[in-house]
Amino acid sequence: xxxxxxxxxxxxxxxxxxxxxxxxxxxxxxxxxxxxxxxxxxxxxxxxxxxxxxxxxxxxxxxxxxxxxxxxxxxxxxxxxxxxxxxxxxxxxxxxxxxxxxxxxxxxxxxxxxxxxxxxxxxxxxxxxxxxxxxxxxxxxxxxxxxxxxxxxxxxxxxxxxxxxxxxxxxxxxxxxxxxxxxxxxxxxxxxxxxxxxxxxxxxxxxxxxxxxxxxxxxxxxxxxxxxxxxxxxxxxxxxxxxxxxxxxxxxxxxxxxxxxxxxxxxxxxxxxxxxxxxxxxxxxxxxxxxxxxxxxxxxxxxxxxxxxxxxxxxxxxxxxxxxxxxxxxxxxxxxxxxxxxxxxxxxxxxxxxxxxxxxxxxxxxxxxxxxxxxxxxxxxxxxxxxxxxxxxxxxxxxxxxxxxxxxxxxxxxxxxxxxxxxxxxxxxxxxxxxxxxxxxxxxxxxxxxxxxxxxx
Amino acid sequence: xxxxxxxxxxxxxxxxxxxxxxxxxxxxxxxxxxxxxxxxxxxxxxxxxxxxxxxxxxxxxxxxxxxxxxxxxxxxxxxxxxxxxxxxxxxxxxxxxxxxxxxxxxxxxxxxxxxxxxxxxxxxxxxxxxxxxxxxxxxxxxxxxxxxxxxxxxxxxxxxxxxxxxxxxxxxxxxxxxxxxxxxxxxxxxxxxxxxxxxxxxxxxxxxxxxxxxxxxxxxxxxxxxxxxxxxxxxxxxxxxxxxxxxxxxxxxxxxxxxxxxxxxxxxxxxxxxxxxxxxxxxxxxxxxxxxxxxxxxxxxxxxxxxxxxxxxxxxxxxxxxxxxxxxxxxxxxxxxxxxxxxxxxxxxxxxxxxxxxxxxxxxxxxxxxxxxxxxxxxxxxxxxxxxxxxxxxxxxxxxxxxxxxxxxxxxxxxxxxxxxxxxxxxxxxxxxxxxxxxxxxxxxxxxxxxxxxxxx
Numbered sequence: 079x080x081x082x083x084x085x086x087x088x089x090x091x092x093x094x095x096x097x098x099x100x101x102x103x104x105x106x107x108x109x110x111x112x113x114x115x116x117x118x119x120x121x122x123x124x125x126x127x128x129x130x131x132x133x134x135x136x137x138x139x140x141x142x143x144x145x146x147x148x149x150x151x152x153x154x155x156x157x158x159x160x161x162x163x164x165x166x167x168x169x170x171x172x173x174x175x176x177x178x179x180x181x182x183x184x185x186x187x188x189x190x191x192x193x194x195x196x197x198x199x200x201x202x203x204x205x206x207x208x209x210x211x212x213x214x215x216x217x218x219x220x221x222x223x224x225x226x227x228x229x230x231x232x233x234x235x236x237x238x239x240x241x242x243x244x245x246x247x248x249x250x251x252x253x254x255x256x257x258x259x260x261x262x263x264x265x266x267x268x269x270x271x272x273x274x275x276x277x278x279x280x281x282x283x284x285x286x287x288x289x290x291x292x293x294x295x296x297x298x299x300x301x302x303x304x305x306x307x308x309x310x311x312x313x314x315x316x317x318x319x320x321x322x323x324x325x326x327x328x329x330x331x332x333x334x335x336x337x338x339x340x341x342x343x344x345x346x347x348x349x350x351x352x353x354x355x356x357x358x359x360x361x362x363x364x365x366x367x368x369x370x371x372x373x374x375x376x377x378x379x380x381x382x383x384x385x386x387x388x389x390x391x392x393x394x395x396x397x398x399x400x401x402x403x404x405x406x407x408x409x410x411x412x413x414x415x416x417x418x419x420x421x422x423x424x425x426x427x428x429x430x431x432x433x434x435x436x437x438x439x440x441x442x443x444x445x446x447x448x449x450x451x452x453x454x455x456x457x458x459x460x461x462x463x464x465x466x467x468x469x470x471x472x473x474x475x476x477x478x479x480x481x482x483x484x485x486x487x488x489x490x491x492x493x494x495x496x497x498x499x500x501x502x503x504x505x506x507x508x509x510x511x512x513x514x515x516x517x518x519x520x521x522x523x524x525x526x527x528x529x530x531x532x533x534x535x
Numbered sequence: 536x537x538x539x540x541x542x543x544x545x546x547x548x549x550x551x552x553x554x555x556x557x558x559x560x561x562x563x564x565x566x567x568x569x570x571x572x573x574x575x576x577x578x579x580x581x582x583x584x585x586x587x588x589x590x591x592x593x594x595x596x597x598x599x600x601x602x603x604x605x606x607x608x609x610x611x612x613x614x615x616x617x618x619x620x621x622x623x624x625x626x627x628x629x630x631x632x633x634x635x636x637x638x639x640x641x642x643x644x645x646x647x648x649x650x651x652x653x654x655x656x657x658x659x660x661x662x663x664x665x666x667x668x669x670x671x672x673x674x675x676x677x678x679x680x681x682x683x684x685x686x687x688x689x690x691x692x693x694x695x696x697x698x699x700x701x702x703x704x705x706x707x708x709x710x711x712x713x714x715x716x717x718x719x720x721x722x723x724x725x726x727x728x729x730x731x732x733x734x735x736x737x738x739x740x741x742x743x744x745x746x747x748x749x750x751x752x753x754x755x756x757x758x759x760x761x762x763x764x765x766x767x768x769x770x771x772x773x774x775x776x777x778x779x780x781x782x783x784x785x786x787x788x789x790x791x792x793x794x795x796x797x798x799x800x801x802x803x804x805x806x807x808x809x810x811x812x813x814x815x816x817x818x819x820x821x822x823x824x825x826x827x828x829x830x831x832x833x834x835x836x837x838x839x840x841x842x843x844x845x846x847x848x849x850x851x852x853x854x855x856x857x858x859x860x861x862x863x864x865x866x867x868x869x870x871x872x873x874x875x876x877x878x879x880x881x882x883x884x885x886x887x888x889x890x891x892x893x894x895x896x897x898x899x900x901x902x903x904x905x906x907x908x909x910x911x912x913x914x915x916x917x918x919x920x921x922x923x924x925x926x927x928x929x930x931x932x933x934x935x936x937x938x939x940x941x942x943x944x945x946x947x948x949x950x951x952x953x954x955x956x957x958x959x960x961x962x963x964x965x966x967x968x969x970x971x972x973x974x975x976x977x978x979x980x981x982x983x984x985x986x987x988x989x990x991x992x
Contacts, residue, residue: 108848170850176746234848261752275751279849288813289633292963293836294732294934295718297864298828299808299816304837304859305772312769315762317887351756356745359756360889371755379750380761381852386839387860391565391691392736392897393627394862394934395838395963402761403844405851407754430774432817440849477751477851506749506852 079529081216086208086521093211093521094191094514096126097204100166101184101193107143107167107234116230119166120144123207123228130211132226140238143167143230147249150210151223158531159223160454161252161489163481164203164259165232168195169506176508189514190503196512198505202258202498203228205517209524221532225252232259235279235441236480243481243488254454255485256527258520260497263344263471265513268462268523270455271495273373273474274482276408276445278417279381281438282310282425284400290386291396301432303400304385310435311402313428314378314421319362321378321406323424329411333374341369344473354502373474377407403440407476414442443480452492454531461526462496465519496527536986538673543665543978550668550978551648551971553583554661557623558641558650564600564624564691573687576623577601580664580685587668589683597695600624600687604706607667608680615988616680617911618709618946620938621660621716622689625652626963633965646971647960653969655962659715659955660685662974666981678989682709689716692736692898693937700938700945711911712942713984715977717954720801720928722970725919725980727912728952730830730931731939733865733902735874736838738895739767739882741857747843748853758889760857761842767892768859770885771835771878776819778835778863780881786868790831798826801930811959830931834864860897864933871899900937909949911988918983919953922976953984 086093103119106112120137127135127148138145146166151159171181171194179185184193191201206226213220227250229239243250262269286303287296316322333341346368348359362371385400387393406417422437429435448455450472459470475495482493498520504510543550560576563569577594581603584592589605603623608616628638628651636642641650648658663683670677684707686696700707719726743760744753773779790798803825805816819828842857844850863874879894886892905912907929916927932952939950955977961967 108846108850110847170844170846170848172844172846173747275754277751277851279851286814289961290630290964291812292934292958293834293838293862294734294864294932295958295962296812296829297834297836297933298819298832299825300812300814300819301817302836304840305768305835308765308768308837308840309772311762311765315766355748355753355757357743357757357889360758360887362755362757368756372753375755377750377754378762379754379759379853380765380843381750381850382843382845382854383761383765383840383857384845386837387627387629388839388841388858389565389627389629390567391627392860392862393565393838393963394734394736396836397839400840401845403849405750405849407751430817432814475751476754477749501749501752504746505752506850507747 079525082212082525083522085212085215086525090518093208096208097201098184098191100200100204101195102182104182105167105230106170107231108170116143116167120146120230123166127207127226131214138242140242142238145230145239145242146228148226149224150220153220153223157222159225159252160528160531161225161227161250161255162206163227163255163257164206165199165229166203167230167233168200169198169233173508178509190511191514192509192511194510196510197499197503198510199232199259201512201517202520205258205498205520205524209521209528212525213528221529225250235443239481240484243484247488250489252489252491254452254491255493256454257479257482257493257495258497259479260475260495261499261501262497263473265500266466267468267471268466269471269473269497270458271473271475271497272448272450274446274479275373275476276412276414276443277405277478278408278414278442279405279440280418280421281440282307282402282404282435283438284433284435285398286433287396287398290398293394293396296396300396301430302396303433304397306430306433307383307385307400307402309430310425310428311380311404314424318364321376323420325420326376330376330409331411338370341373341474342367344369344471372476374409376409376412379405381405408445410445410447412445414444418442443478444483446483446486448482448492448495454492454494457530458494458496458527460530461523464526465523536982539669539982540979542669542672543982547975550665554658555641555648557657557661558652559639561639562624562687563627564688565627573600573624577603577687580623584664584683588671595699597699599695602687602696602699603685605683606681607677610677610680614679616682616709617985617988618682618684618707618712619663620684620712620714621663622656622686623660624687624690625657626690630965635966647968648971649966649968651967653967654956654960655967656689656716658969658974659977662715662955662977662981666978666985669982670985678986682707694898696938697941700941704945707946709946709948711909711948712950713911714936714939714950714952715954716936717932717952718956718958719954720930722957723923724928725923725925726928726930726954727915728932728954729905729907729929731903731936732933733869733871733900734862734935735865735871735899736862736897737875737878738897739764739859739861739892740895741890741892742855743890744853744855747855750851750853753853757853758887759853760890761854763887763890764840764842764857764859766887767882767885768837768861771881775821778833780877782877783833787833787866788868795827798830798931799824801826801928829933831866833866833869836862838862865902867902867904869902871901875899900935901940903940903943905949905952911949911951914987915951915953915984917987918980921983922980
């Protein structure tokens with residue numbers, strides 16, 4: 079282990095430069111125009127894994143973007159097997175004009191690397207790739223059997239990963255999964271995430287007259303799809319911020335007093351939120367702390383609306399149609415498909431006369447909780463404490479990593495969420511970045527984690 | 536008069552072809568990239584007016600787009616003076632993909648000319664230009680003194696016309712104004728409009744967090760500007776379609792029983808609306824007929840909304856800001872500026888905690904009624920009846936022509952609204968067109984109108 083850590087210390091510049099190469103691929107999975115870029119990123123990653131000495135590397139084609147898979151199984155049948163999961167695809171970059179640098183020309187400023195995918199998730203994937211390279215470079219056998227599964231569709235809901243995992247359950251068999259795609263609670267504060275919210279993401283389409291109309295000639299008797307869409311959306315939450323869709327909270331049990339106390343010990347203040355995002359905690363339900371609203375309560379948010387004339391000036395048009403993207407973050411025991419049914423029924427019920435509406439289920443994920451007594455969690459706890467010099471913090475997370483639920487149901491194993499990002503690193507926003515200090519510490523922690531897995535198994 | 540009518544009959548093909556040339560200018564006044572095109576259209580129009588024999592033609596520069604002005608004052612001081620007003624600017628063309636032909640490459644199909652501006656207002660301006668050409672070509676003196684005022688900013692609220700008219704009141708002095716920029720009630724049914732709705736057009740901006748956020752990391756405590764905007768807009772109307780802004784209806788008196796009876800004699804059925812626009816009369820207030828809702832009641836409509844992610848796929852973003860364009864059609868005695876004050880106060884009152892809102896007054900116009908006993912109205916009535924062979928219909932109109940109020944207050948004269956368009960001709964929409972039959976009849980009616988003005992004065 080020490081020689082692997084030494085390798086990382088000696089090669090930290092080239093390790094970082096390799097990450098910059100990885101970040102240069104515009105692997106935007108949701109954009110049909112980027113399909114070739116996504117494929118090239120997968121091929122480049124696979125070739126790199128071959129070059130650092132992984133004996134088996136395969137690029138699996140899917141109905142969408144390819145899955146990169148690599149194995150190193152020479153630790154023997156008695157050694158534990160760890161499956162590392164990550165994703166090489168990234169979010170879209172718009173609004174592009176708000177970026178300080180080209181999102182696909184990584185730039186280092188103030189000890190951070192700025193690029194789309196820096197923290198979500200290429201930077202964190204690279205921690206594992208470089209840690210494996212360091213361990214292989216020592217000439218010693220790996221302490222564990224290792225499997226790397228790096229997909230290209232995480233940002234669009236992993237539509238092809240679920241069948242892939244279920245069809246390759248034997249190949250992917252392992253004792254634990256490790257994922258680095260979450261945020262630490264604060265800079266320098268190692269954190270392990272044991273709960274994730276789920277997601278239900280829909281589009282609501284409202285159609286009115288068959289064409290755009292002059293609001294002077296027709297305004298009055300015509301039902302306006304944009305006004306209707308606003309009414310539909312406004313009807314989904316009350317003034318307190320509580321979701322008013324029938325049955326929405328039915329499967330949300332109150333959390334235990336013990337967990338509530340533990341979570342609220344975390345110092346997430348309104349001041350911190352104001353500092354981070356320029357807004358105090360004005361959203362969500364009354365009676366819940368910020369941490370509780372972030373991690374233990376479901377949400378309903380409009381992600382985008384379009385309709386009518388939105389250019390410069392004043393076009394007096396009654397639009398023929400309108401569309402909103404609406405997503406709900408889910409908590410145990412809500413289920414994605416059931417929630418989509420509930421919102422569909424709600425939209426049907428509240429759609430005003432004269433317009434037609436339909437709800438399209440774009441994608442989703444069920445929420446998940448990881449058992450706190452999993453041995454792999456203890457290995458991660460030790461590795462993080464040893465590296466950061468401070469005890470680990472256990473937290474939930476407001477985002478969704480649908481594969482955690484998948485690994486639990488398809489492979490029957492727990493997932494360790496050992497993330498090195500920060501919520502302030504602009505994942506999904508302009509000027510996404512990743513702390514190079516956390517990157518450096520993440521490398522050491524990951525080498526320690528893989529070694530600790532051997533001891534603890 | 537007869538030889539002018541004969542000229543029109545003989546030259547109807549070249550008259551139409553000249554209109555097509557006029558329609559080829561992409562004179563979109565709201566688009567800063569079209570400034571040169573707008574100016575070129577004005578110059579071309581002025582040169583044409585010189586060519587057909589108007590002795591004084593001036594292109595007045597303004598702070599915005601130019602005003603074309605021409606005079607023919609040889610009928611003598613005892614003859615009445617008529618000021619014709621129109622506009623050579625047009626609406627934007629988006630969504631472009633819904634056009635059958637290039638909006639600036641006029642195409643004739645089914646006896647209609649399809650192009651942006653065909654009916655609003657270039658086609659109707661051309662009726663006057665060609666009628667004047669016909670009268671001048673006979674070699675006889677014009678029956679009246681004529682002034683032509685054709686502006687390039689009608690579609691953006693005529694910001695420079697009001698000071699122009701007030702500063703040139705002596706030059707523009709006249710006995711009546713004639714405007715052809717309204718719709719006939721039905722094909723072949725000549726109509727005179729005596730009432731126009733006003734307009735108050737605002738933008739509502741809502742600002743939330745200082746940047747777009749990941750909805751997983753921040754969803755819950757964050758107040759979402761798009762949800763807030765929907766609530767603000769939904770709060771402006773009740774489920775019946777009645778506007779709920781405090782004081783909105785205070786200056787709207789009930790119309791007389793006599794006028795109500797006359798208006799409701801017009802055969803505007805729900806079936807006609809369904810046929811024209813693909814939607815029944817589901818909007819507006821209960822207790823008012825379609826005609827009343829169109830012409831005598833104010834409205835509140837969203838013309839456009841933008842915010843967040845609206846591309847393909849599912850981006851889980853909490854948007855930093857959102858914007859809606861909202862316009863209200865006004866009726867006597869509502870005033871544009873007062874209504875903007877009321878909506879601004881309303882938005883302030885209902886804006887949810889955590890977000891900031893502001894209302895921007897884009898433009899507006901006060902509503903207007905034309906006195907039914909004006910002699911010019913009688914001249915138009917005769918000219919239309921003589922040409923179409925059927926009695927004129929008197930109606931109000933749902934749209935706004937702010938200059939009518941301007942001519943009344945600045946020049947002290949009534950305006951004759953003698954329109955040849957149809958509401959089904961897609962003004963402000965894709966595939967705008969103009970009936971060539973109405974164009975042809977409009978030419979004869981306009982020659983007759985100018986001659987009748989001499990007799991009636």
